[in-house]
Amino acid sequence: MAAPKFQAQKDSFHAELKRRINDYFQEEGIATTGNYKLYTKAIILTVSLLLIYTHLVFFTPASALLGLVECALLGGLTAAIGFNVMHDGSHGSFSKKKRLNEMAGLCLNVLGANEFMWNTKHNVIHHAYTNIDGVDDDLDAGPFLRLCETQKLRKIHRYQHLYFWAAYSMLFFFWVFFSDYQKYFTKKVGAMPLRKMKTSDHITFWGFKVLHIVFFAVLPIYTVGFLPWLLGFLTYGVVTGFVMSIVFQLAHTVRETHFPVAVQPANKLEDEWAVHQLKTTANFATNNKLVTWFAGGLNFQVEHHLFPKISHIHYPALSKIVAQACAEFNVPYHNIPNMRRAVMSHVMHLKQLSRA
Template sequence: MSSPKFPKIPVSFHGELKKRIAEYFKTKGKAQTGNFRLYLKAGILVTLLLATYVHLVFFTPAAVWAIAESILMGGLIASIGFNVMHDGAHGSFSKYKWVNNMASNIANFLGASQHMWKTKHNVIHHTYTNIHGVDDDIEARPFLRLCAEQEHLKIHKYQHVYFPAAYSLLYIWWIFVTDYKKYFTLRIGDTPLRKMTLKEHLLFWFYKLAHITIFVAIPIYMVGFVPWVIGFFTMALVAGFVLSIVFQLAHTVEHTHFPLPDDATGKMEDEWAIHQLKTTANFATRNKVVSWLVGGLNFQVEHHLFPKISHVHYPAISKIIKKACQEYGVQYIEYRRVRTAVASHVSFLRQMGQTGDHSHPFAH
C-alpha cells in the first residue's frame, strides 16, 4: 500500500503545541537535548554492562552468579537501548551530531543495526503509528494479532497467556533474523528501503561481525559452548521481554486507536499530532525509578509528539501537553501504574484473540 497522508490544517493542534513547548524552553533557557544527568546515567549503565561482561567472560563466576549476571546484562542492554541509543538515534542525546552518532552506535555493537532501526523506528513507526500495513512495530504474525485488520488464527485465542514467551524472543529474532531480512530484501514490511551506499554496506557487516565476536566467539572461547548458550540466551530473553513490553504498553492497550486511511483518498482523518495522541499511551509517569530505567519511554505521548526533545524534559513538557489536550478536548491516554497498563495490555490481547471478525472498540 502507498503511504497514508495526513490532512494539512491551517491552524493545527500540533502548531499550537510546538509554540507552547518552544516558549517553555525559551523561558527556562534550556537546551532541548540531554543534560549532565543523562550523561551520568549513560556512563553508569555502560560501565555496569562492561564490568558485568568482563566478570562473566574472563573471571567465570559460579553458575548461580553467572545466571544472575546474565539476567542483569539483559536488563542493562534494554536500559541502554532506552536511555542512550534511543535518544542518540533521534538526535536528542546531545547538541553535537557526533555524540548522538556515538550514543546511537552503541546498539550496533549490541547486535541491532542502527541503519535499519532509524528507518523502521524514526521514519515509519513515528510517522504512521498503529496504522496496519505500514507500522512494522505492530507486525508480530503469526504469533500475535495486534490489530483487528490482521488475520485471526486459532493460536491467538491464547496469546494473552503466552505473550511473555513471544516477547522474550524479540531481541534474538531482531539481531539474528529481521536485520538480515531487511538487509537482503531492502524492505521493512511493505515499505521499501532506499538503496544502501557502499559505506553503509561495509558498516552493516562490520558491526554484525563485531557483535558476533564480542558476544559469541570470545565467550565460547573463554567459558565453553554450553555455559555460553545458557548465559547468552538468559541475557537475550530478558532483554527481549523488557524491550517488547515497554513498547506494547505504549501502543497496544485498550484505549489506543488503530486508524486507517480513507480507501478512496488514502488520507487519514486526523492531523498528525491528534493521530499520535490517539495511538499512544503513557504509563507510571510518577514512578521515578521506572522513568529512570526506561529512559522516559513511559512518557510515550511526549516522545511521539516531540521525538527530538530528550527524555529528561518529558516530565516538564507533559504538563504543557496535558493542559493543551484539556483545552482542545483531545484525549490524553495515561495509566497511573505499570500494573494497570499491563492489565490493559493483557485485556487487549485477549480481545484481539477472540474471533476473526472482532474489532477493537477504539480502533477507528
C-alpha cells in the same frame, strides 16, 4: 500498502503545541537536548555493562546461579542502554553535537542490531504512521500475535494473552539474527522501501554484525565453554527481548489506544498528525521515577511521539504542558497510572483480539 495521508489544517493543534513547548524552553533558558543527568546515567549504564561482561567472560563466577543472574542483569542493562543512550542518539537529542549523537546511536550496532535499519523502521515509519496496520512494522508480530482488529485471526491467537511473554522474550534473537538480515536483503521494512544504503552503510552493517558474534559468542565460548555460554546467552537474550518488548507494547497496544484505518479511495486519515499520535499512544507509570530512569522516559511515550527530537530528560516537564493543551482542545491524552494497570490493559487488549 501505500503510506496514507494526514488531514492538513491551517490552525493546527500541532502548531499550538509546538509554540507552547518552544516558549517553555525559551523561558527556562535550557537546550532541548540531554544534560548532565543524561550523561551521568549513560556513564553508569555503560560502565556497569562493561564490568558485568568482563566478570562473566574473564572472571566467570564459580556459581552457575550467580552467572545466570549476571547474564540477566546484562540483559537489563542492554535494554536500558538502548532506551537511554541509543534511542536519544538516533533521534539526535542526546547532545547538541552531531558526533556524540552518532556515537550514542552506534550503541545499537555494538549490541547486535543495526542502526540504519532501526532508523528507517522506527524514526521514519513508526513515528510517522503509528499503529497503522500494513505500514507500521511494529504491529507485524504475525503469525504468533494479533495486535489489531484488521489483522487476520488465527486459531493460535486464542491463547495469545497467555503466551505473549514467550513471544516477547524472543524479540532480541529475532531482531539480531533474522529481522535485520531480512530488511537488508529485501531492501524493505515491511511493505515500505528501505532508503538506499551507501558503501559505508554496508561496511558498518557487516562489520558490527561480525564484531557482535565475536564478543558475544566466539570469545565467551573460548573462555567458558559452549554449554555455559549457551545458557548464559539465552538468559541474556530473553531478558533483553522481553524488557524491550513490554516497554514499547505498553505505549501503543493497550485498550486505550486506537488503530486508525485510512478512508479509501483517497487513502486519507481522519486526523492531523499530532492528534493521530495522541490517539494511538499512551503514557504509563509516569509518577514512578525508577521506571522513568530505567526506561529512558519512554513511559512518557506521548511526549516522545510528539517531540522525538527533544531528549527524554525533559518529558516530565513537557507532559504537563501537553496534558493542559489536550484538555483545552478536547483531544485525548492517554495516561495509565502504573505498570500493573498498563500490563493488565495490554493483556486485555490481546485477549479481546483473540476472539472474532
